[in-house]
Amino acid sequence: MTQRFAAQVLLADGVSAPEAARAQQAFAALGFGVGPLVGGSFSIEAAEDVFAAVFGVRVQQRSDGGVAVRDALRGTPAVELPCAVLPATLQPLLAHVLFTEPPAFGPGGGFAGTP
Numbered sequence: 071m072t073q074r075f076a077a078q079v080l081l082a083d084g085v086s087a088p089e090a091a092r093a094q095q096a097f098a099a100l101g102f103g104v105g106p107l108v109g110g111s112f113s114i115e116a117a118e119d120v121f122a123a124v125f126g127v128r129v130q131q132r133s134d135g136g137v138a139v140r141d142a143l144r145g146t147p148a149v150e151l152p153c154a155v156l157p158a159t160l161q162p163l164l165a166h167v168l169f170t171e172p173p174a175f176g177p178g179g180g181f182a183g184t185p
Contacts (some may be wrong), residue, residue: 074114075129075137077151080166085110093163100124114167125151129169137169 105113128140151167
C-alpha cells in the first residue's frame with residue numbers, strides 16, 4: 071500500500087473566498103484530496119507519488135512522525151513544498167504549502183515538565 075501524506079496550504083493575505091475556492095479546486099484537479107477552508111488555510115492529502123509528480127519532490131516519513139521534503143535544489147530536508155512549480159494562476163493565491171511538525175508534547179514528545 072502506498073503511503074499517504076497530508077500538507078497544509080496557507081493562503082496569501084487578502085485572498086477572497088472565491089479565490090480560496092479556486093485554489094481548492096486547482097489542488098483537487100492536480101489529484102489531491104482537499105479539506106475545508108479553515109481561516110486562511112486548508113489541507114491537501116495524497117499518495118507520495120502525487121506529491122512527487124506535482125511538486126517534483128520526494129516526501130519521507132521521519133522517525134519522529136514528521137515529514138521530510140527532499141528535492142534536487144535542497145541539500146537538507148525541509149518541511150515546505152516549492153510553490154514555484156505550481157501553475158502560474160495558483161501561485162499568487164498561496165503563501166506556503168508545508169507539512170506541519172508533530173507536537174513536542176505527549177508520549178515521546180520530549181516534554182519534561184510535570185503537572
